[in-house]
Amino acid sequence: MFDRSIASVVLAAALIAAIGGAQAHDDSKYPNWKGQWIRVGGGQGAPWDPGKPWGRGQEAPLTGEYQAIFEANLADQAAGGQGTDPTYRCIPSGMPRIMIAVQPMEIVVTPETTYVMLELFTTLRRIFTDGRAWPAEIEPSFAGYSIGTWEDTDGDGRYDTLVVETRGLKGPRTYDSSGLPFHKDGQTVIKERISLDRANPAVLQNEVTTIDNALTRPWTVKRSYRRVPREPPVWSEYICSEDNRHVLIGNENYVVSGDGLLMPVRKGQPPPDLRHFQSQK
Amino acid sequence: MGRQRIALLAGGFLIATSGFALGHHSFAMFDQENPVELDGTVQEFKFTSPHTFIILQVKDKDGAVTTWSLEGQSPSALVRDGWSSKTIKAGDELRLTISPLRSGAPGGAWTTNKIKFRDGSPVVVSH
Numbered sequence: 157m158f159d160r161s162i163a164s165v166v167l168a169a170a171l172i173a174a175i176g177g178a179q180a181h182d183d184s185k186y187p188n189w190k191g192q193w194i195r196v197g198g199g200q201g202a203p204w205d206p207g208k209p210w211g212r213g214q215e216a217p218l219t220g221e222y223q224a225i226f227e228a229n230l231a232d233q234a235a236g237g238q239g240t241d242p243t244y245r246c247i248p249s250g251m252p253r254i255m256i257a258v259q260p261m262e263i264v265v266t267p268e269t270t271y272v273m274l275e276l277f278t279t280l281r282r283i284f285t286d287g288r289a290w291p292a293e294i295e296p297s298f299a300g301y302s303i304g305t306w307e308d309t310d311g312d313g314r315y316d317t318l319v320v321e322t323r324g325l326k327g328p329r330t331y332d333s334s335g336l337p338f339h340k341d342g343q344t345v346i347k348e349r350i351s352l353d354r355a356n357p358a359v360l361q362n363e364v365t366t367i368d369n370a371l372t373r374p375w376t377v378k379r380s381y382r383r384v385p386r387e388p389p390v391w392s393e394y395i396c397s398e399d400n401r402h403v404l405i406g407n408e409n410y411v412v413s414g415d416g417l418l419m420p421v422r423k424g425q426p427p428p429d430l431r432h433f434q435s436q437k
Numbered sequence: 438m439g440r441q442r443i444a445l446l447a448g449g450f451l452i453a454t455s456g457f458a459l460g461h462h463s464f465a466m467f468d469q470e471n472p473v474e475l476d477g478t479v480q481e482f483k484f485t486s487p488h489t490f491i492i493l494q495v496k497d498k499d500g501a502v503t504t505w506s507l508e509g510q511s512p513s514a515l516v517r518d519g520w521s522s523k524t525i526k527a528g529d530e531l532r533l534t535i536s537p538l539r540s541g542a543p544g545g546a547w548t549t550n551k552i553k554f555r556d557g558s559p560v561v562v563s564h
Binding site: 200201233236237239241244246260275333334390392393396398400401402411412415419421422423425 | 492
């Protein structure tokens, strides 16, 4: 009985300590980014730069080699293919494309880490703000490894801008559905400056600069997101493999028909190579 | 009594307010410059990721039935447009304008601003 009482006291003390630790997060030091955010602008096709048209209209500063890859991709898309955009196979958008926020996102700020939770492809970004150094090696991932620092740009004693650098990115990735490519060397570096619009706190701004060896210079794009006014926000599940009707066989992609069979996506597309079925006869 | 009305509508994109914003893949696989109008009966409404689908039975003038696989936006996007998994159901008669697959196979893409019940009533009143 006595031991049980002591155990209860110890447990209560531990809980109080834990709660005290959680309360040590001083909300007044950080901006209010709560709620549900979704992209502003872009329209048709959700281009990477929302201020310019999809495709060539983006005027991406690609090197000659990668402009040629992009053009071949556009020709394939015009015929009905998917070009270099890998997302039809449920390969996630990755960084920086996921920050288009075609579907909603939520941002949770803690002193050590800011979490960006994106509905599309159920993507989680962790932006470490605990002062850590870059690891000697980073295992590549689609979301990448992000380190951030907070800035108080107006000197009011409250952080307003999160400055983020992301490295360690895995491919294949494209900037958007037009197939704008990244270099295959995996050396992309993404820099972001995220802050509320001073004139409208229902708008979040993100200045994104991409440094990549497929570009002739760093490419900076300004994106923004609006806070969805609906309370409580509605969140949807996104499990890409649930009913993905795109099928890649060899180098050909097909789609599944209403009656469960394969359909071509391009005129004159050959059927799949069935040699391994024929050899069983 | 679904019937296929392949109407080569005037050229021009189906942009409007509910145009394509497909996060999952490029929309270029659909021929937006040559839309097709379909009348048919819903076989199944798949409220699934990464895209919703309407499986639509469409009869031609000779009575032959073709099953169309019609891709819509993600459930998340449809919810923001006032839809749910119960908005349409098997047996509903629909009239919609789609952007067909470039291959000519019975598939295509639809948007919420180009779909009605066959009697002309809106599928979602708020839209």
